[in-house]
Amino acid sequence: MKLPIIAYGDPVLKKKATAIEPDEYPNIKQLIDDMFETMYAARGVGLAAPQVGLSMRLFIVDATPFDDDEPDLKDFKKTFINAMVLDETGDDWAFNEGCLSIPDIREDVYRKAVIKISYYNENWKHHEETFKGMAARIIQHEYDHIEGKLFTDKLSPLRRRLIEKKLNDISKGIVDVDYKMKFPAAKKGR
Secondary structure, X not given: OOXXXXXOOOHHHHOOOEOOOHHHOOOHHXXXXXXXXXXXXXXXXXXXXXXXXOOEOEEEEEOHHHOOOXXXXXXXXXXXXXXXXXXXXXXXXXXXXXXXXXXXXXXXXEEEEEEEEEEEOOOOOEEEEEEEHHHHHHHXXXXXXXXXXXXXXXXXXXXXXXXXXXXXXXXXXXXXXXXXXXXXXXXXXX
16 A cells, blocks of 8 residues: 655654564554555655654665666665664765655765664564665665654755755645655645
8 A cells, every 4th residue: 555655844754763562563564565665656765664654663675776886786675673773884975865755856965885784674583784885875864764864954054045945845735746745734625
């Protein structure tokens, strides 16, 4: 089932998400399937639970679209539950990022090249892994979501001021998207 994506301006996107226990969410696999369906329908490569209105430490990634540039990303599809970044290393590198909660805005964001992360997969099996390149970037972007941060928070004050009107328009629903969204400041009855 495709879920509506929460737009910029909703408080759930700025709240640090809570860790979850296996018995709290017996239908977590269905939620994960729904999140993948939602992400694919919106042509994304990652989606975090806060982006579908759930303040829990869960996100998904599928970096396969980048496998032409990085062949190890072929079939790179993962679920991260209760993730904790253990280390970020390497040089900062810029990439033009976007976000399903902030449609039609893309900006260069600097991130570390390598990330070490601890997490549980969809079967509650614990992993501690190191990722590099585009996989590390996508994971860091989604991890920021469960920490209550958006890629726009990493921009300079000047860049943020330059896109402020666009951000306000997004929160009001004044944006053209071809996937279902919930807009926090949209006038009812539109």
